[in-house]
Amino acid sequence: MKTELRSTTTPISIPDSSLFNTPQGSLSGALKGCLGGLDGACIEKLLLHCANALESNDVTLAQQVMWVLNNVASSVGDPNQRLTSWFLRALISRACKVSPIAMNLHGTPTLQRTWTRSMTVTELAGYVDLIPWHRFGFCASNSCIFKAIQEFPIVHILDFSITHCMQWPTLIDALAKRPEGPPSLRITVPSCRPPVPPLLNVSTEEVGIRLANFAKSRDVPFEFHVIDGSSSSTSGDVLSSESSSFLLESLLGQLNPSMLDLRDDEALVINCQNWLRYLPDEPGGSTQDISLRDKFLKIIKDLKPRIIIVVDEDLDLDASSLTSRITTCFNYLWIPFDALETFLPKDSFQRMEYEADFGYKIENIIGFKGLQRIERLESGVGLAQRMKNAHFLSVPFSEETVREVQFLLDEHDSGWGMKREDGTLVLTWKGHNSVFATAWVPSGLRD
Template identity: 80%
Template sequence: MNSQEILLCLRSLDGGCLEKLLLHCASALESNDVTLAQQVMWVLNNVASSVGDPNQRLTSWFLRALISRASRVCPTAMNIDGSSTIQRRLMSVTELAGYVDLIPWHRFGFCASNSAILKAIQGFPRVHILDFSITHCMQWPTLIDALSKRPEGPPTLRITVPSSRPPVPPLLNVSTEEVGLRLGNFAKSRDVPFEFHVFDKSPSSTAPDEILCKGTPSFHFDSLLGHLNPSMLNLRDDEALVINCQHWLHYLYDEKKGSPQGASLRDIFINRIKALNPRIIVVVDEDSDLSASSLTSRITTCFNYLWIPFDALETFLPKDSSQRIEYESDIGHKIENIISYEGFQRIERLESCIKLSQRWKNAGCTSIPFSEETVKEVRTLLDEHAGGWGMKREGDMLVLTWKGHNSVFATTWVPNGLED
């Protein structure tokens, strides 16, 4: 990029030009050209703005991430403070509900999953949900309410969750056990027999909010794997087992880690889940591939993907909205991890729905299409949000879109041979 192209970027603030500047800076960092990297950062600092248009706001978070990366690569030469400036506060349950409702990033998956689960457990008097999610069980009140209205009466519902979770937003100001108590009270109000269990109670010396600020993401994944067996989970023969994975799988390491089969930890997790012989497995995740080792490749993919929530928020929240700024800072946390870190510190390892689906097929699972009733329910949900949101089918998947761009996908699976 020459000086004339840089001047054009300064004038137009076009998303494509801003992306070129970011790539120019990343390329300079990868080639250890400190002087050029500083020059481009100066330009970016003059065009990026945390209260500007969506492209400027997005660019400001990429700039922070590049500064953070540069400070670790060559701290003395860059002479900048690259420590994380993203301070996350703990939300109340009420605030978390508003956070989840802001855009359908999570509600899409909740709606599609709950509808598929209701169909899969129809007629079963006992249901056990093994829940892997980053949203603190926000999915389940809607399902409990639906179960209370079953013509044959509600089943006995048991929900089991791991004690540790990926150290990513949103963060809650109450414990997992307190969440379970609140769910139990809600289930009681709906006359749904309910149990809540927490497994893998590994001690942690670092609080989630402290982990976020330090930028040292880790959670007790090896310990969690050791608990994925029928006896440790107290599986019961008279229960319909449901496995729910909501924005969870991409936080599991995909590098091979010395297993005899040469499998990655992500594949080991999938195989162990399949071996539990669940009635249904629901998988919801973000539809982007951010697994590239090249920094410039990750920036290109990430910029064009995470533009979606920034653009969506622009449609209904003012530029200085505290709710909008907080939501964007959580996306900024994701950007910082994708751009600033390498190796096991980079836990944001998104892969496309096609790649992730192939993992489930390799593990011996079959995908199940969503019913027309589920499709109708999801479309009704999206009608509550901005007009740019849509949904499409891709094979057996449902995909949430913003202005035609894929954002989140939902799939359902069963072990081979267990299809209805």
Template identity: 75%
Template sequence: MFRRQKHISHTKAIDRFPLTQGLIYLLNLETHIPTDKTLALQSHPPIFTGRVSSTQLSLSSPSSFSLKLLLFPHIFPIFTAMKTEVRGSTTSISLQNPTTIFNTSQGASLTGALKGCLGSLDGACIEKLLLHCASALESNDVTLAQQVMWVLNNVASSVGDPNQRLTSWILRALISRASKVCPTPMNFNGSTSSSTIPTRLMSVTELAGYVDLIPWHRFGYCASNSAIFKAIQGCPKVHILDFSITHCMQWPTLIDALAKRPEGPPLLRVTVPNWRPQVPPLLNVSSEEVGLRLGNFSRFRDVPFEFNVIENSSSLELLFSTQLNPSSLDLQDDEVLVVNCQNWLRYLSDEPLGGSPGHQDGSMRNTFLNMIRSLNPRIIVVVDEDSDLSAPSLSSRITTCFNYMWIPFDSLETFLPKDSTQRMDYESDVGHKIENIIGFEGHQRIERLETGVAMSQRIRNVGFLSAPFCEETVKEVKGLLDEHASGWGMKREEDMLVLTWKGHNSVFATAWVANGPNPNGLLMED
């Protein structure tokens, strides 16, 4: 069911959001990278602008689909009756006579309740239209799909309210699915079949602002770092195996905390894979350069530090087959292993691979978890978005997507103006996720979220026990949320911590220990 809007007081301005001392120092290191490392800092490609050339149509914003329809009217003939209105840099489409659509033979299917949705901004009505469109596409009723898209296009706006902005991205994804023209599918090896996917490469400073904008990522950082810090108390050597999409942005805070340990800091090793799903946020520096910056900060805080990139892991297949073992990871007998999974497991397919022996359904996700279990880590922390977007049914995914992806659009509305570049960039990153969820099937659909409850059961099934978060962690997370709009909250569900927006689940955080001997020979229990 669609949510009613609630008034949110926002007493803390965005420019007052504090970055940690460690993060600030990390950002300042940008000008201190050795000379041979500076080229990558200066050579990132330009951001796509949405301009159309004679040979290529860029689809970097929701409004550009209207240009595609004008350039390729044979794809959707019914759209040629529309009138184009250009307001500033935004192209919108409106009906010359909205009621005439229902008086034609083409519009005979759009009757009853759908008539009342024409031009409506009501969320329930928009959701109904989206589901009618999905149903038409699933049944190959192209005519009905065209008609519903026409109506939706009068509601959607990339510069409107949160409902309109979200709808514009879902509509773009539906048109993408119908036309098979855009966007370019993302493959699991990180490559693309052409260069039409918009690429926004961030500097480290821009990435820090991205992470700090809303607590979507910082919530997971805070909960995970607190659990890790508790688990490695008294350990002289710590090895973190980091699977994350945010380029090690959570570690300066942990390094700063380790520097203050009464017993002194441990020797800290961080290992990251060379492979990473090509999804936002993308950084304009390499993993090696990120490691250099972390090393500089660690020296500043007097924390012994090593950074390793797993080579020959340019694909998941290579990573799984050759790299996830004690020898390749150079695991030491006298070090404690920590595994960190931040918004990463969703990109491992949950579909069977053909029945791998002993791995339940043989999915890539279960195979990965079994491999991690075989490494016998002291603790594994798993953070991801708390929603089920893996359903085979397009209609089910649209319903969930409309009621879940609304959260970032609505939260940004509380403190950023409608034409804010920062807001539109963030929404664009969410929009490309929506396109993959709705526009593709099979191996091309890489966004495969499952709920925290489902993920927790999956992790239990491979032999981990839940490690509940302590009250100190809860206190730290609540302190973090106090820095943001009052709509953000936190709750416990079983042993999970869940970030909420206006009461709706957003992100979950969990911690796990091996169900058996840990590296010190002790049995870990709930």
């Protein structure tokens, strides 16, 4: 972690350290060297100190650390302060589960219910365009897909993503200009999605109608299908995830050639954008000997797709230790907070709304346990090994794809960059990995 990138310039007042001496530990020790101001490294120490107190059920010490954090946290401050405010919320949420009565004592920061809203399609488009967090994956994937389906007259995309098909208008437009003419395009999406933002105020079926109208305007033959099954609400609590695992497991039972209406004359593309992380990686449910994540990979391999795209955030958040997750998360999520600081004012509603979605991630990672913690990210390196273990072969991105992605990044702040690592494209911010994109084929099917 480059703490200098996240340093805060706003000093806070530190109370008399004698107030924080406890039999279990001393908060003054955590504050040593931080008097006069808290930079990223000091804040991280305090967060870990609080986590250790919670894991040892020392609610009193946890409250004391939260009091200090509450003096630096600010939802409209610098990136460090804004990030701290979300970690503080998550820790309070965790503490309330440990000791609800104690955490209501006078002086403890008050936890308001986290709020989100459903966006219009236009607002979602602006959300996606704000920073290249999603567009990087869209661009890399679409370019790779376009190359993989060259000369195929019929294309079927099985789309697993959390961004409501925002990826596809660009691909449809590119297919309309294909020298040999556009293919007949079919997109199939699941009716359920992980209960996470961004949320959309129209149904999946309405999204399909809009895509169909756009394809028609580009003279691209188009079909849109939704895999039948229970759907998760887009208006409820995005952190109420008890049923999410069950819904996703039910979905896997429908991923077969008959239910998907797979056809011999079509090129099948499987697109996974920020999706695999929500499939539990521990054995359970009706498949005691294999995780849903590995079961999903086995199922899609048997579908014999032309290409499989996997895009996700590049960090490992599946550690059982709370302190390990805090360290990893804190040293990663400064990236979007720092990036937004470069071009949006501190009181920008758009900025606060975008940060709130990362706040949901923090609250789930820190505040929840077991299957309620649905944010189980896997690093690009870890994902690559999992895919190889499942007998997939990596497909390197072409130079043309690299050029297209670089052209996209040139539209954004100069802090954004890209690098290649063993066939993987990685989006970076000031040299730090943020999002990875990979392409795969089942072994034995590569041309």
